[in-house]
Structures are given as C-alpha cells and as structure tokens.
Amino acid sequence: MNKLYQKIEYCLKYKNNIVFKFNIEKKTITMVNQQLLPLSLQNKPVSFDLVQKFCSDRILTLNRGYCKEILTACGIEDQSDINICIMCKALSFRDNYWISRTNKKETWEEYNLYNNNFSLNISHIALTGNMQHIAVADDKIFTGELTGKGTKAKCYYRTDNKVVMIKSETKAEILSEVITYYIAQALGIACSRYEFRNIFGKECSVCEIMTCEERELIPCRDILSYFNTNQMSYQGDYYNFFMSVDPINFIRMQILDYVVLNTDRNRDNFGILVYKGRMLGLYPLFDHDSCFKGKSPNGNYFPTSLTFSKTLDLLKTQYAQFYETVNIARFQEILRGDAFKEIFLKCKSADEYEGMIRRAGNL
C-alpha cells in the first residue's frame, strides 16, 4: 500500500456514528461526538495522539505467534499501528468501534465482523502460520486477527452461526482452561467455557466468543487509560472503579485466581461488560491457561500488585462487607465433593487437587 492513504480523511465510528475525523498526513483531528469517545480516550486533550493511542491499544502485538505471517497474508507493508488499523478498518470482536473513510458510504451493517463473513484464510494462517495456497489480500481485509491481544497463536472461526476463538496451547494449559470454568461455576461467577479440540493437527482450546453487537468488552487496559495510568495496584483508581462497578464479582474473580493461582490476570484478561451501551459489571472471565502452573501463593498477583495471599487478606479485611456475601462454604463443599474431584482429576493431578483444596480452606 502506498502512502496515498495518508492524504485521505478517515473517521472513527461507533457503529454508524462518527466519533471524530482525522487526517494522518496533517496529523489533525476533528471531534464530532465526544460523548461517543471510547473510554480509553476520555479524560485526555483532543489531539492526534488520540488516533495513535486508539490504534496502538487495538492492534496485535509483534510477539504474538505468527504475527509476521498474519501481516504478510494481509498484504500489509507499512506496519505502523495506524496503518494496520486502517487496513483492517480496526474491526474487532471486542466492541463496535471501527475506522472508515469519511467520504465513502461504508456502513457498519456491511462491515462488522459479527454479521459478515471474515477471511478463513487469514484465520487459518493466524492459527497455523501455514501460508500455502494463500493469495495476498487486496485492500479489503475482513478479519479480527489484527485487533486481538495475547501472545499465543489463535484465530477466530465461524461454526454453526457462532464465532469461536481457537487457541493453540499445551495440553496442560488447555485443561487449565477447561477445569477453571467448573471452578468458576462453583463460585458462582460467569466464565467462558473451553473445550479441548484437535484442529488442523494442533491441540487447541476452543471457546465461543461472548461479544456481539449488543455486548461489548472494555478491557482493564482501557480503564487504566481512562485514569491515565498503566499500573495495576489495589491502591489505584482502577481498582476502586471495579470495586464500585461490581464489587462482588470482582472479589469472586480474585478469590478464583487465588484458588487456581492464576498468574496471568493481566490488563487484557478481564474487563467490563457493556450491554447496549451501558456498563453492567465485570465481564465474564476468560483466558485461564496460566492457572495451576505450580506457582506459590506468595507470587505476584497482577490486579493488586500484592501476593496472592496478601490479596486474600486485603479482601477479607478492607472489603469484608462484600467478601462475606460470597458463599465460601458452598464453594468449598463443591470442591471437596466426589463429583467435582472426579472431574478435576480428569484434567489435573492429585497433588494439584490437594493444593487447590488447601488454598480453598484458607478462604
């Protein structure tokens, strides 16, 4: 793609509503509807930096599996954050924001990934890195692969009118994803259900994506941006925010992470559920491949920047009024029950079961 695209005026849209217009060559931005700004761009001066930030926060990272192959398959030569976003229209399976040419009649209905076909070729490359038989894409790239976070090779795939995310992982990681769903269920917190499948010769976890036009995800990364920080801490505004929005489920998430010793609850791995434009509470939990990795409760827990054990102490003391509403006794009863134990041992070892029961006993 040549640099002509820099002369074109683009706009950030929420569905069919223009949020702002921008010109890359002139580095200008014209605000049209500030009310519709993504949360991560609020609380900031209106400047071209908003465009850069939106795009940088949105695109895949270079350390993602098969990143180069994905970019090559999409025919993207200028790999600046803004260009990558423009090439794929910033379409995602996360929210309803996208980028369109200002003077072109392009509608959300024609382009959104939920209701239109996206490229299976690019999905296939994103999962396998196999470029065989792949034609280089033209300037119409329909894929959500360029706007997802994480380091593992993965892809979106449509099956039976559902969109699923397929992620290539080790068997132990997949089984962590599988069993954590059941532990979350026992705790009464919504969590994506993962399955263990063999796809294109790879062992993969598969889960249905829960976003749709009505339901969007605001990742914690964006909440942090709103508060102009990228540090997660129990003393931070972001932590108070989650505690204000949905204290019980936020506490349940931390209890779950303590019990399964989830070492990767990073800022892209939890967030806020938005339904028809309204923030409803904690988004159903997802991404549990880093549970049961043999770490200690004295290890660091990202959301609080405390150890797992100290996080539990924090919840029991500072947030006691909410903590006590969680039915810990019922949770422990389920985990200790024969039915659950049998299921657990299909996924994990007896030692891991004992360790989990010990931690559950500390709740």
Next chain:
Amino acid sequence: MILHGMGMKVSEEERNDVIERMFGKRFDGSVDFDDFDESEMIIASKREEAKEEILRYMVCRIKEEYGLSDDGEALLKWDEYKLKYNLCAVGGSNEQVVPEDRVLSEI
C-alpha cells in the same frame, strides 16, 4: 467516581439477567457437571473429530472460492477444487480426497 456519567450503575439483578442470556444459565454456585461427561472435551486428538473440522474447513474454502452459499453445492465442486489446487491425486469418497496426514500437516 463518575460512574453515573459513564453509564453506571446498574443492579446485580440486571447484570445477572444479561449474563443468563449470554450463557443460557445463571452462575449461582449450583453446579451441574453433566455437560462435562457428555462433552468430548477430554477425549482429545480424536481423529474423526479432526476430519470433521477439516471437512467443514474445506467446504468453507470451496464456498468462498466459487461464491457458493450452500454446503451441498460446495461438496459437488470438491473435485474441481482439488484439481485446481492439485490437492490430491486419488478420487472416491471425501475421506480419500484429502489424505488425513497430508491435511493435518499442510492445512
């Protein structure tokens, strides 16, 4: 905190209603393990399952290739597609069309 300005705050009940529509059930600690045993999630690497995935994938590719909307029509075009991309020399059933080992390693 400006929760009201940001679209908050809603009730626990309201959130749970949405979650129930997402998952088709409530997450209230009353666990039902039946789906675990009925599911194939633990029996990994099942070759039949892999073949089915591959078949679905190939049908999708053929539909894209020829601009078709129907799975049956795509299957009728399978041989043509094979020849076009020199996918396999053997004919016969779909199972033979794309030898599994080749599919697993190449697709």
